[in-house]
Amino acid sequence: MTTPSSSAEPGATAGTPRSRDSRTAVDKALALLSAFGNDASVGVGVSELARRAELSKSTSFRLLGMLERNGAVERAGSNYRLGPLLHQLASPIVMPEIDLVRDTLTPFLAHLYERSRQTVHLAVLEGTNVVYLNKLHGLQSIPTPSRIGGRIPAYCTGVGKAMLAFDPELTERIVGGELTRWTPHTITDPDRLRAELARVRADGIAYDREEVRQGLVCVAAPVRGPNGRPVAAMSVSGPANSFNPRSQAPAMRAICAEASRAYAARLRMYRRRG
Template sequence: MTSSERDTRTAVDKALALLTAFGTDAAVGVGVSELARRAELSKSTAFRLLGTLERNGAVERAGTNYRLGPMLHELAAPVTMPETDLVRDTFTPFLAHLYERTRQTVHLAVLDGPNVVYLNKLHGLQHVPAPSRIGGRIPAYCTAVGKAMMAFNPALTEQVLASELAPWTPRTVTTPEALQRELARVRAEGVAFDREEIRMGLVCVAAPIMSPTGAPVAAMSVSGPTTNYDPRSMAPALRAVCGEASKAYAARLRALRRHS
């Protein structure tokens, strides 16, 4: 649309154009200027409409960018698959045990392409606002749970390294080289860290739960405020609980095969 042409679209048309403009970047996030360009809107109009969409849960802030919000995720949520039920039912008792050992906020997540999906979350006594929510999706590269699983998934790692690593905070790892180094440390140490990479003031440690074949099935994490929480102190408890969860998952699979 040229500057001389009058935009005759209704406000609803323009809002839908903005939502469509996210495209494949819906989970990573897109800046206002880029969304305005894609939707053929002025930046001021895009900013105003995004504010309305944010108040209604259709979009949410992702650092300096916007991404699709919880309302649209809930509308588009797929029917729960039996495998997801198996993972959640098997690991939730271990998540509760991890909470009892740490008294911090704990998460259970799985991979969905280049994103993590949170299956369960228990809030700690020191609650810190976080973008994670049950059923929510966040790019794997800027979360501890995501890095814990990516480190043992070469195909996904290659896919993520070839894509844009948008910054959610000033501390987000945004270069392929730095992310590769982090994933190598995860493989060596068995735990991954998020050091204010998804939200300033929030740090997290995570470990993978492995299948009998050595592939990551899920991950658990322990998060807390930077003011009085050292994520490294939770690494031993996390490794122990995730190790027990891996054994329980293998036993559950053996039982299912016997009765199938």
């Protein structure tokens, strides 16, 4: 049996002439970027991207290499996801008083860093993802998929679970979709995720147990607005072999409670000023 050439475009068969793809390199690169769709943060394999963009795997691999060198995509294990360049070019996240959230809570993030000396994050929800507003690197930090301005699905992060636990409507929207497995520890069963979020709601503390990257664990807590609903979350993360996230839970509760009071006071002042 003759096997089709790996260079054939989708639709070509062995022994038949391949129709020429008249698209320019720019057209093909844009087709690849469009092919990520809702998986832009999670990551997609080369073969699947090639299928979606109607390109050969070899052409896709070459173009992805070019896009990676320019920051338009980045590796996520064996997959690719949209990179920092496109996040920088994207419109700012739509959230009222976002600057107030970042400016008010960053000093508390610094306090959390001083207490832990581990990597700390400040994040908000945008749709089904978390968006990182700030990040301070710890002394023993390990590579993490998070970056300021970056987006990661909320269900597999500590900061995301700290906020999702208090938003049942969004939780059901997420569990009704595809829960991609980032690591062998990622919670992808809807009932398990609901139970996990119920524990977060009861304790006020969320954990990431190597769910977004193997070897990385974290503890997180919400920062609440005047209505009691989370406006953001902060986390402490570190290496699984040397960092015990439960040891930071008391500090997380205390600092996030203090941050919640400070945010409520700043928000009242902000609104009075119009």
